[in-house]
Amino acid sequence: MEEKERFVTEITPKSEDFSRWYTDVVRRAELADYTTVKGCMVIRPYGYATWEKVQECLDRRIKETGHQNAYFPMFIPESLLKKEAEHVEGFAPQVAWVTQGGDEQLEERLAIRPTSEAIICSMYSKWVRSWRDLPILINQWVNIVRWEKETRPFLRTREFLWQEGHTVHATEKEAEEETLKILEVYRDFIENDLAIPLIAGLKTESEKFAGALKTYAVEALMTDGKALQAGTSHHLGQHFAKAFDIKFEDKDQKMKYAWQTSWGVTTRLVGAIIMTHGDDSGLILPPKVAPIHVIIIPIPAAGWQKKVLPLVKEVERRLKGIELRVQADLREVYSPGWKFSEWEMRGVPLRLEIGMKEVAEKRAVAVRRDTGAKMLISLVDLEKEIPLLLAEIQNSLFKKAKKFLQDNTHTVDDYDKFKEIIKTKGGFIYSFWCGDPQCEQKIKEETTATIRALPLKPDHVPGGCVKCGRPSAQRVYFAKAY
Amino acid sequence: MEEKERFVTEITPKSEDFSRWYTDVVRRAELADYTTVKGCMVIRPYGYATWEKVQECLDRRIKETGHQNAYFPMFIPESLLKKEAEHVEGFAPQVAWVTQGGDEQLEERLAIRPTSEAIICSMYSKWVRSWRDLPILINQWVNIVRWEKETRPFLRTREFLWQEGHTVHATEKEAEEETLKILEVYRDFIENDLAIPLIAGLKTESEKFAGALKTYAVEALMTDGKALQAGTSHHLGQHFAKAFDIKFEDKDQKMKYAWQTSWGVTTRLVGAIIMTHGDDSGLILPPKVAPIHVIIIPIPAAGWQKKVLPLVKEVERRLKGIELRVQADLREVYSPGWKFSEWEMRGVPLRLEIGMKEVAEKRAVAVRRDTGAKMLISLVDLEKEIPLLLAEIQNSLFKKAKKFLQDNTHTVDDYDKFKEIIKTKGGFIYSFWCGDPQCEQKIKEETTATIRALPLKPDHVPGGCVKCGRPSAQRVYFAKAY
Numbered sequence: 022m023e024e025k026e027r028f029v030t031e032i033t034p035k036s037e038d039f040s041r042w043y044t045d046v047v048r049r050a051e052l053a054d055y056t057t058v059k060g061c062m063v064i065r066p067y068g069y070a071t072w073e074k075v076q077e078c079l080d081r082r083i084k085e086t087g088h089q090n091a092y093f094p095m096f097i098p099e100s101l102l103k104k105e106a107e108h109v110e111g112f113a114p115q116v117a118w119v120t121q122g123g124d125e126q127l128e129e130r131l132a133i134r135p136t137s138e139a140i141i142c143s144m145y146s147k148w149v150r151s152w153r154d155l156p157i158l159i160n161q162w163v164n165i166v167r168w169e170k171e172t173r174p175f176l177r178t179r180e181f182l183w184q185e186g187h188t189v190h191a192t193e194k195e196a197e198e199e200t201l202k203i204l205e206v207y208r209d210f211i212e213n214d215l216a217i218p219l220i221a222g223l224k225t226e227s228e229k230f231a232g233a234l235k236t237y238a239v240e241a242l243m244t245d246g247k248a249l250q251a252g253t254s255h256h257l258g259q260h261f262a263k264a265f266d267i268k269f270e271d272k273d274q275k276m277k278y279a280w281q282t283s284w285g286v287t288t289r290l291v292g293a294i295i296m297t298h299g300d301d302s303g304l305i306l307p308p309k310v311a312p313i314h315v316i317i318i319p320i321p322a323a324g325w326q327k328k329v330l331p332l333v334k335e336v337e338r339r340l341k342g343i344e345l346r347v348q349a350d351l352r353e354v355y356s357p358g359w360k361f362s363e364w365e366m367r368g369v370p371l372r373l374e375i376g377m378k379e380v381a382e383k384r385a386v387a388v389r390r391d392t393g394a395k396m397l398i399s400l401v402d403l404e405k406e407i408p409l410l411l412a413e414i415q416n417s418l419f420k421k422a423k424k425f426l427q428d429n430t431h432t433v434d435d436y437d438k439f440k441e442i443i444k445t446k447g448g449f450i451y452s453f454w455c456g457d458p459q460c461e462q463k464i465k466e467e468t469t470a471t472i473r474a475l476p477l478k479p480d481h482v483p484g485g486c487v488k489c490g491r492p493s494a495q496r497v498y499f500a501k502a503y
Numbered sequence: 504m505e506e507k508e509r510f511v512t513e514i515t516p517k518s519e520d521f522s523r524w525y526t527d528v529v530r531r532a533e534l535a536d537y538t539t540v541k542g543c544m545v546i547r548p549y550g551y552a553t554w555e556k557v558q559e560c561l562d563r564r565i566k567e568t569g570h571q572n573a574y575f576p577m578f579i580p581e582s583l584l585k586k587e588a589e590h591v592e593g594f595a596p597q598v599a600w601v602t603q604g605g606d607e608q609l610e611e612r613l614a615i616r617p618t619s620e621a622i623i624c625s626m627y628s629k630w631v632r633s634w635r636d637l638p639i640l641i642n643q644w645v646n647i648v649r650w651e652k653e654t655r656p657f658l659r660t661r662e663f664l665w666q667e668g669h670t671v672h673a674t675e676k677e678a679e680e681e682t683l684k685i686l687e688v689y690r691d692f693i694e695n696d697l698a699i700p701l702i703a704g705l706k707t708e709s710e711k712f713a714g715a716l717k718t719y720a721v722e723a724l725m726t727d728g729k730a731l732q733a734g735t736s737h738h739l740g741q742h743f744a745k746a747f748d749i750k751f752e753d754k755d756q757k758m759k760y761a762w763q764t765s766w767g768v769t770t771r772l773v774g775a776i777i778m779t780h781g782d783d784s785g786l787i788l789p790p791k792v793a794p795i796h797v798i799i800i801p802i803p804a805a806g807w808q809k810k811v812l813p814l815v816k817e818v819e820r821r822l823k824g825i826e827l828r829v830q831a832d833l834r835e836v837y838s839p840g841w842k843f844s845e846w847e848m849r850g851v852p853l854r855l856e857i858g859m860k861e862v863a864e865k866r867a868v869a870v871r872r873d874t875g876a877k878m879l880i881s882l883v884d885l886e887k888e889i890p891l892l893l894a895e896i897q898n899s900l901f902k903k904a905k906k907f908l909q910d911n912t913h914t915v916d917d918y919d920k921f922k923e924i925i926k927t928k929g930g931f932i933y934s935f936w937c938g939d940p941q942c943e944q945k946i947k948e949e950t951t952a953t954i955r956a957l958p959l960k961p962d963h964v965p966g967g968c969v970k971c972g973r974p975s976a977q978r979v980y981f982a983k984a985y
Contacts, residue, residue, distance in 0.1 A: 054626065054629070056575075056576050056622070056625070056626065057580060057583065057622075057625055058576045058578045058580060058613070058622070061576035062576070063573065063574065063575050063576065063626055064574040066571035066572065066641060068573075069571070069572050069573045069574055070571065070572070072574075073572065089548035089551070090548065090552070091546055091547055091548045092545065092546040092551055092554075092664065093538075093545050094540045094543035094544070094545065094662055095543075095646055095648075095662055096540045096662065097540075098539060098540060101539065114605050114606065115605055116604075116605065117603070117604045117605075118602065118603040118604075119599050119600065119601050119602075120600065120601075120602045120603065121600040121602065122598075122599045122600075122650035122661075123596050123597055123598065123599075123650040124596065125650070130603075131540065131599075133601065133615075140539075140540070143538070143539055144536065144538065144545055147536070148536075153836070159548060163646070164645070164646065166577075168605040179604075180576055180577055182574065
């Protein structure tokens with residue numbers, strides 16, 4: 022038990038070392054663990070249960086907008102991957118290659134999907150014949166491999182999980198509408214379910230997806246001041262349609278190349294949840310994606326099993342009855358105090374304490390994970406009060422994160438100030454940019470900040486580029502990024 | 504449309520060529536398609552939606568019995584795979600190997616999981632310290648790769664999807680209980696949700712999982728008379744615990760090796776559904792796993808959009824209101840007759856036809872996919888009658904399949920008759936076997952039949968081995984198998 026007690030309290034303070042704090046939380050809340058396979062992690066049951074909730078929230082939205090799930094092979098023959106020139110150039114350096122199957126040396130090596138455009142487009146070229154076959158709206162939830170050099174659990178691993186949508190449309194306009202529709206699905210889902218506020222925008226040429234016409238993204242701001250790309254939606258234009266010969270006979274009986282989109286979010290969203298909401302005591306999970314909404318902890322005293330235990334079980338049963346995810350921690354080898362710390366570290370939104378006094382007074386002590394606020398809840402009001410409290414926690418987490426985002430978005434016109442902010446406090450810097458990739462590149466080299474997004478709705482107030490002073494049509498968001 | 508009409512009717516009759524019938528159904532019901540990657544299939548949206556329902560049914564049961572989902576790396580370093588001798592011997596010939604990552608030639612090649620015992624046990628040896636850490640009850644839903652020579656969609660592909668449970672226990676007894684508990688979970692799930700009757704039993708030494716102490720399985724009988732292994736549950740003994748050093752301090756303060764189990768079912772269950780229930784018109788899906796329970800087809804006539812369409816939408820809305828999966832086929836380019844065939848081919852359990860007459864008489868024509876029986880349903884009774892009909896279809900499919908299994912299970916004491924039955928009608932042959940692997944092997948060579956299962960509850964009536972005549976303790980189930 023001594024070892025276990027240290028375990029709970031042994032999280033490096035966030036203010037002291039953000040990066041160590043992050044890995045401490047990941048490991049001690051048992052979200053993930055390192056493996057003997059370099060750069061690959063195990064997603065442990067508690068982390069995976071969180072990912073399952075994230076999946077449920079998004080999968081529902083993907084289906085509600087008319088998309089269907091499918092499964093395409095993980096292997097992509099090298100010749101297929103090479104068909105779209107920019108695409109292979111962007112991904113080849115990160116590909117893991119299968120060269121042997123059983124005893125057989127493969128004639129053509131197989132890429133493990135770093136993304137699935139190539140294999141999916143090879144099927145779409147078979148399936149698409151007529152305008153009647155369009156649109157095709159398909160998504161898949163799969164594992165992805167990219168041979169990264171530097172890895173960190175959830176944020177960047179050689180193998181990770183994601184969903185990738187791949188759609189085909191008859192016109193450019195429809196493909197653009199789909200791209201923006203999905204961007205809005207992502208924004209709605211990440212802001213409302215994960216309580217992570219976002220900036221949505223367009224990527225620059227240098228930051229867009231390899232093979233895309235344009236890439237839109239939603240960007241979040243972590244509490245260390247670094248931006249995190251939370252989801253991307255690509256308008257692929259006709260690049261892949263031309264490379265893979267995806268053509269259809271239109272209503273006017275002419276053969277035309279199709280227009281496509283692709284879009285994805287990954288298990289790094291779990292990392293974003295940790296870094297947006299967590300504190301020195303560990304994880305804080307937004308109720309909508311918490312595997313456990315409410316942890317009930319009995320406070321033992323003489324005769325507790327006869328008096329307290331039945332009430333604990335009744336409360337558990339009643340809360341399960343209204344579809345809440347609730348668990349009672351009845352382990353006798355641990356003290357209530359130890360349990361408080363453990364479940365705080367694991368980020369359970371709400372704790373209920375029930376002891377002799379609560380039994381006598383027909384109420385429970387409720388403690389919010391996000392604020393630490395304690396309150397008394399009358400047992401008759403349980404089914405009404407607990408859901409209200411959880412909704413309040415969800416809102417409050419979003420508001421707090423939104424305030425942080427706003428407080429750490431700096432409108433800057435001076436390059437020295439730009440550099441100073443990036444160096445000291447970080448955050449988004451909202452500055453004019455002339456549109457020249459050379460300015461973008463120099464800023465990156467000199468400050469490590471990149472352009473995270475061109476705003477979807479620019480102010481249209483012109484000004485001078487923060488780097489070169491030339492006339493610029495709009496401000497853009499810069500930040501150091503994960 | 505001509506091409507489309509041919510498409511629907513172009514299913515090879517089942518009696519003419521079972522194997523072609525199977526692949527016709529798979530492709531024309533758009534369950535799966537072939538790809539440019541040899542031996543790998545695409546699971547198309549309709550097939551994947553069926554798999555998602557299968558997953559939901561089983562995942563619920565896995566969680567209800569106390570298991571949690573997780574995700575372990577897909578890559579297994581060769582040295583890990585080699586730790587358990589029988590295991591590597593069994594799987595090495597089927598492994599796909601990654602030898603390059605990006606530009607880097609890997610120092611040690613990585614197996615793509617053919618099953619995950621090795622990588623999971625490497626983590627369990629880290630996680631298990633004390634009896635307090637036990638049992639560990641983990642499952643994962645992942646893709647698997649085995650470099651098969653002969654492949655067929657869903658039944659045997661180089662990449663497939665499955666769930667694999669991996670548990671750790673303090674005692675042999677607990678591990679045995681877990682193995683049998685899961686076998687019962689599989690039986691309950693496959694019989695009740697997939698409507699596929701089973702024989703449950705123990706595998707012989709030659710048929711057991713590479714590395715297991717013993718393997719239990721549930722075996723189904725396809726309508727061509729061949730058996731299909733539908734799920735396996737392995738008691739791993741201490742084989743892996745010793746190879747991977749999974750030890751714990753027990754309550755008596757002694758260090759002990761743990762006992763383990765593993766168990767899985769795969770996407771081949773979709774193949775089992777097709778081959779158990781399908782007929783010459785195509786697929787027949789049991790309601791519990793059908794992506795669409797009810798297809799509503801309007802019968803057009805002059806003015807149908809004003810009179811029929813509103814009723815179609817009302818029926819759709821009302822059935823959705825009681826959580827049924829319902830779809831109205833409003834496409835105007837296809838005739839009702841064409842739609843009837845298409846949705847029959849896709850195996851939708853129930854069709855509702857609504858035309859002018861039905862509007863006038865306030866009812867709908869319901870047609871069962873399994874029997875073709877037509878009936879009239881009064882609209883006021885919709886919410887009551889449709890669920891009853893679906894339950895009736897589910898039961899009826901199981902009963903029919905159960906009768907087929909019983910009719911095709913032959914108690915045989917004569918080897919010539921054994922050979923004749925295997926050669927002509929197939930099915931299970933219930934015969935005495937002396938227990939000698941040589942008899943088992945000879946029977947396999949001479950008849951292609953293998954021992955599918957030693958019954959869980961043997962009759963304990965002794966007799967003479969069907970091959971050698973020596974005294975045998977019990978009858979066992981033989982069959983030709985997929």
